[in-house]
Amino acid sequence: MLIKQYGDPTGQKGHERKYSPAECTGAKKEAIFGKPDMSEVGTSHVERQNLTMRMGMRRFTRLTNAFSKKAENHAYAVALHFMHYNFCRIHKTLRITPAMAANLVASPWTVDDIVALVEKAEDAKPKTRGPYKPRAKKDISN
Secondary structure (H helix, E strand, O other): OEEEEEEOOOOOOHHHHHHOOOEEEEEEEOOOOOOOOHHHOOOHHHHHHHHHHHHHOHHHOOOOOOOOOOHHHHHHHHHHHHHHHHHHOOOOOOOOOHHHHOOOOOOOOOHHHHHHHHHHHHHHOOOOOOOOOOOOHHHOOO
16 A cells, blocks of 8 residues: 655645645555565556546536535446446557456447446336325225
């Protein structure tokens, strides 16, 4: 595990401190399990994934007013992003989608395929019963 330690930015003015990222003052590497090569431990893959998410979803951009009012909607947006990223988007380095590289699907999906999958899942949910209809007084046997 790599833990980066951050300190205050060097800017003295208020706007410089507000918009400048904190400076990395150190890092601590620790093996959680196994025997990893500590010279290969880094955060580049995680940082790249975070950047991809920020660029692909407005709700993850910094210092903006785009946000999710409900955590449930936020989770749906993240799920939709990852479905598109892994099943629809052809990556330049792979020349196929990650799902195809993992032999999960035979061809790239379209957004229509994802919508159909969601609709199928919604149809499978049991419908909750609504309220009872009011009965006429003559039908009540008290």
